[in-house]
Amino acid sequence: MPVEGSAHNRQKKEELLLRLHEAEAVLDAIRNGEVDAVVVRTPVGEKVFTLEGSYHPSCVLVETMNEGACTLAFDGTILFCNSRLCTMLDRPLPEILGEPFLRFVVPSDADAFDAILHKGRQERCSVEIRITTPEEKWIPVIFSCRPLDQDGKEGICAVITDLSEKIRLDETIASGNLAKSIIEQAGEVIVVCNEEGRVIRASQLTNDLLGKSPMGEHFDDVYRLTMGETERLFTVADPLQRRFRRNEEVRLKVAAETILYFLLNAAPLTDDGDRVIGCVVTLTDITYRKEAEKNLQRAREELEQRVAERTLDLARTVRELREKEHMLLQQSRLAAMGEMISNIAHQWRQPLNALGLIIQELPMVLEEGELTPEFLDQSVANAMMLVQHMSSTIDDFRNFFKPDKEKVPFRLSQVVGNAVKLIEASFDNREIEITLHFQDDPTIVGYPNEYSQVILNILNNAKDAVEARGTEKPMVEIRIAALGEKSLLTITDNAGGIPEEIIYKVFDPHFTTKDTQGTGIGLFMAKNIIEKGMNGRVSVRNTGTGAEFTIEV
């Protein structure tokens, strides 16, 4: 088919012309320096030959420099880019070329970048910005640029310096310096060991402690630390094998007689991959504290011993006091009995005389033949009356000295009367005058017998005093009055009074002015009865002519 054949030939011819045209274009391009590499087929495959000139020495320099470099059109399109910039942006070259540089700038730094791009058309300038990788890793860089006339076209030449390494380095140096400074100035023993346990850093205090630098030595060789109260030694293998030690007490013998105590903390040091690369051991000196604790313990033991001794002393004193009190009671009782016997003796003297007369009269009357049954009856009746009287006297005394069991109301005049009745005979015998002045007759609540005993004691003292002083016209006055709700009883004698230097001691136990005659108990018991038993008050004063005792209840 000639038509088809002719069309086929024409098509073939066009293809051949096209290929010829392309071949000529290749040759022209090579001749005009428009290609920078040719491909040559060799027995071992294709080889690419880069034409000399496409890599100018300055290009080689740009390709091997450690900074990113690129040329930009005024609109920021990347026209050329070196391999370092590709590495920084973590993208292949074709992905970067022809793209606006802004695409690789962190959005918040876009304004700063635009400003510097604008300025870079005119002059050399630089700015710190952050560029970003496909994985959104931000890299801090210094973007420096200046105007460029490239092949007759205006543009911008830029150099991008990665700051992350520098920042990391600065941070590492800063943290290293900080750590070094902290360790050296620390007030504690801080030792850093490598993974073999050898000391690679130590605080100044460590040198002071050991008297030499431990650097390079194995920790266990330098520090023989005994754990707690045991004899087990601490080893740096513990923290190196991730066995932490927290605030454990250890001992270090630094001289024959000197043992220092520390709190030990030990922990492993790990790298970013959690691999143990060493350990840190800190020792806090607690020797002073331990000493203080020991001293405290010693002081506590001493104190306890002294307390025990004092407790024993106290118990002994209490026992002695009880014994004395018991003795006082006994003495008081004996004194009271003596008083009673003395008073009974006075009371009985007259009736005994009378009884004696009656009995002596009987044989005389019989002798005279005048003893009649009536006379005998009368004599017996008289004698019995006297015996009855003496018997009742004993009852009076017995009742009087019987201690009261409980408080009862009583009239003061009655109690005073009873007491006076008991000593009346002995006062009469000594011609001592007793006068009673009852201004009021108050009733009080208390122990009547004991109150009587108090009056008796004071009256006996008055009797002894007038006797001792040989007072002429001895007399004792007893007055009773009411003072509001209280009763007031005063007993005044005219025996000259009590010397002022001893008057404040008269109520003390065992204080007496009567030499061997007195026990020093009477007034002491009187004060006890009135003040402790009946919430009253006993006092004494000198009137000028004698002593005056006052009882307020």
Next chain:
Amino acid sequence: MERAQPERYLLRLYIAGRSRLSQRAVVNVKAICREHLPERHILEVIDIEEQPELAGSHQIVAAPTLVKESPLPHRRFIGDMPKTSTILQGLGLDPES
């Protein structure tokens, strides 16, 4: 009457490493594509220094070379392609045609 969908272009640019003209070719071809074939092109950049076997199989003799794989007919352009009008004509995108 429905308008036919514009044809998609598959372009392959063969470059030789980081050499100057190859870099310039990348910038120029990207600019042409962005301006004249927006949203309807695929551009593959092949470094024949890294993959010399591809240069052989695609009968590439020098770099930079741009090959229009589709639509047919195949066309190839050598050099850094500074003259946009020549390329456009070759790609069948001559604005005057």
